[in-house]
Amino acid sequence: xxxxxxxxxxxxxxxxxxxxxxxxxxxxxSDYYLFWYKQPPSRQMILVIRQEAYKQQNATExxxxxxxxxxxxxxxxxxxxxxxxxxxxxxxxYSFTGTASKLTFGTGTRLQVTx
Amino acid sequence: xxxxxxxxxxxxxxxxxxxxxxxxxxxxxxYLFWYRQTMMRGLELLIYFNNNVPIDDSGxxxxxxxxxxxxxxxxxxxxxxxxPRDSAVYFCASSGRTGGPRNEQFFxxxxxxxxx
Numbered sequence: 020x021x022x023x024x025x026x027x028x029x030x031x032x033x034x035x036x037x038x039x040x041x042x043x044x045x046x047x048x049s050d051y052y053l054f055w056y057k058q059p060p061s062r063q064m065i066l067v068i069r070q071e072a073y074k075q076q077n078a079t080e081x082x083x084x085x086x087x088x089x090x091x092x093x094x095x096x097x098x099x100x101x102x103x104x105x106x107x108x109x110x111x112x113y114s115f116t117g118t119a120s121k122l123t124f125g126t127g128t129r130l131q132v133t134x
Numbered sequence: 135x136x137x138x139x140x141x142x143x144x145x146x147x148x149x150x151x152x153x154x155x156x157x158x159x160x161x162x163x164x165y166l167f168w169y170r171q172t173m174m175r176g177l178e179l180l181i182y183f184n185n186n187v188p189i190d191d192s193g194x195x196x197x198x199x200x201x202x203x204x205x206x207x208x209x210x211x212x213x214x215x216x217x218p219r220d221s222a223v224y225f226c227a228s229s230g231r232t233g234g235p236r237n238e239q240f241f242x243x244x245x246x247x248x249x250x
Contacts, residue, residue: 062243062244063241064241064244069238124177126176
């Protein structure tokens with residue numbers, strides 16, 4: 020079974036600084052998707068970024084980028100130029116690329132952004 | 135598109151009562167998922183449907199929980215009888231060939247259930 024581990028329950032970053040959230044996963048599959056979801060206090064789950072395992076290039080979305088290390092089964096999220104609106108829970112998630120696209124989530128990291 | 139719609143947003147009920155949560159997926163999506171979020175267990179998949187057919191219900195905690203998808207635009211998650219330990223946020227999500235890779239799921243706003 021696939022597992023996703025987020026070892027940082029809480030992180031803090033100053034506004035305009037950079038922060039990296041860690042995620043490791045375990046799978047026997049060679050092709051899969053990885054995601055970072057953001058959950059603000061409104062509790063809405065918002066997709067931040069996704070990575071296809073077959074792609075070597077790390078995904079980027081504006082201030083958000085990932086460091087995908089397939090051999091190490093590591094998938095960290097870097098947030099640059101942090102903003103107050105980035106404060107939220109962040110969940111790492113895994114999905115097999117087969118027809119069943121169910122997500123397996125990590126336990127989440129709560130990110131605080133301070134002035 | 136309005137996105138995934140869930141109702142109600144909040145539900146407070148007493149132990150033993152029946153609770154029905156509703157979900158309308160994004161039009162054209164052929165997968166629908168029900169997740170539960172609690173402090174103790176995090177986000178966990180309860181059940182998912184493909185083309186209105188339940189595919190995997192191994193996450194449904196017990197017989198008190200049931201889910202249906204009578205058509206492509208509507209699904210329900212029912213708890214009967216409800217218990218205080220069912221208190222959680224229940225999310226519905228959908229995915230399909232529209233809006234990006236098949237594996238990208240779009241979540242509804244969730245229903246916060248409190249069972250007293």
